[in-house]
Amino acid sequence: MKYVIGIDLGTSAVKVLLVNQNGDVVQEASKSYPLIQEKSGYSEQNPEEWVDKTTEALSEIVHGFDGNVEDIEGISFSGQMHGLVLLNENKEVLRPAILWNDTRTSKQCQDIYEMVGKEKLLQITKNPALEGFTLPKILWVKENEPDVFAQASVFLLPKDYLRYRLTGELHSEYSDAAGTLLLNVAEKSWSEEICRLVDIPFELCPPLVESIDCVGGITSDFAAITGLSETTKVFAGGADNACGAVGSGILSEGKTLCSVGTSGVILSYESNKDLDFEGKVHYFNHSEENAFYTMGVTLAAGYSLSWFKDVFAPGESFEDFVDGMDTVPIGSNGLMFTPYLVGERTPHADSTIRASFIGADASHTRKDFVRAVIEGITFSLNESIEIFRENGKQIDTIISIGGGAKNKEWLQIQSDLFNAEIVKLKSEQGPGMGAAILAAYGSGWHQSLQECADQFLIPAETYTPIEENVIAYKKLFKIYKTIYNQTREINEELKEFRK
Known part of the structure; x- marks a missing residue:
């Protein structure tokens, strides 16, 4: 061997x-x-x-x-x-x-x-x-x-x-x-x-x-x-x-990666060197020769959820913390969160904007807030997907890795909100596996990076959009997109009072 x-x-x-x-x-x-x-x-x-x-x-x-x-x-x-x-x-x-x-x-x-x-x-x-x-x-x-x-x-x-x-x-x-x-x-x-x-x-x-x-x-x-x-x-x-993309099999048109770590990334394969996204998303060379990828970033993706847990449920396991989220309806009973804890990158390159909970009332419980945070992170990631689609990119299959792939309900939320098939891999090693695939291909084990990825990466679960949920999330996403402009000036004025 x-x-x-x-x-x-x-x-x-x-x-x-x-x-x-x-x-x-x-x-x-x-x-x-x-x-x-x-x-x-x-x-x-x-x-x-x-x-x-x-x-x-x-x-x-x-x-x-x-x-x-x-x-x-x-x-x-x-x-x-x-x-x-x-x-x-x-x-x-x-x-x-x-x-x-x-x-x-x-x-x-x-x-x-x-x-x-x-x-x-x-x-x-x-x-x-x-x-x-x-x-x-x-x-x-x-x-x-x-x-x-x-x-x-x-x-x-x-x-x-x-x-x-x-x-x-x-x-x-x-x-x-x-x-x-x-x-x-x-x-x-x-x-x-x-x-x-x-x-x-x-x-x-x-x-x-x-x-x-x-x-x-x-x-x-x-x-x-x-x-x-x-x-x-x-x-x-x-x-x-780039290695995270290789290590997730993002090596052909239509393939997209959703990675939720401290920050969140939506990364899509691109074979065209001449697309113009006007700087709204990053546009980089891929590790595959003569290929590219476009990428949007949510600065506080998984960090938003870990922050909320650390502040309001310190010492509690992640599994217990999110337990019951699946009983909360789409839209978190009218509660919405914007994950701008440390500013934002895509589509708003803004270091001053900060997070908001919108619509809180006395009927909301902790599980409503947990679902709102998760939905808010996913709304932010969807802004990158929307930019890609508006520029003619086909996005029909999304490989989900990181924290967002560890919870079945969150995977279904991604499928419904992104209106795409979500695939969870059997073994997820991300960039390290991508580096190993580059070494394996370079060592002559396979004829292409794609062939190597097909050998190394095995899908475990697939989630498909539920039509009624897709419709509901489209309405909510339209509301979500208005919050940035309506809170931007307020956050500028609050800046002098931050530590």
């Missing part, structure tokens, strides 16, 4: 999967590392932590493996997007990595619009200037840490730095590069024009490869430390959302 390893470099932990040729996860290991948050809005990590914890996890996997390590044929990666790692000419890290959830760069986002122009930026990168992206971080360092910037030789994204430490080879790949605001997404090349307009050296951009490309083998030093064989091939890998 042959094996591959998928490494998912997340924000709070690295997760490593050992997967066999049947697609079975035979071993896994996870190691956590801290965030560095010295000021409000700052979010950084020490890249050496990624290397150390990945080394520990891989060593644990190899130590528990009872086969021949040379049968572990390939390694690939998934990683948190947008983070900035700056290296000097000796390939040494110059400062802690600035992460995707760091919000210090509002000024730099406005600077980008002034220097490049919003229309040109969308034309080239397919995405608006948001604080989470990489280019604003580069400009922040240039403005606030000029001595550091002067030493910078190249920038890398988090999983690309980790891969460099395993192989000694410097690369980025298209799915992660698409989240920097420096890539011409349609043409699959770094934009010299944007570099010139924002006045950063084009040489900062690393060489580009495909997600499926073999970029070398592991170094002899790393092999000695972990116990892996030097014959193990290393493949470039992809951004976490």
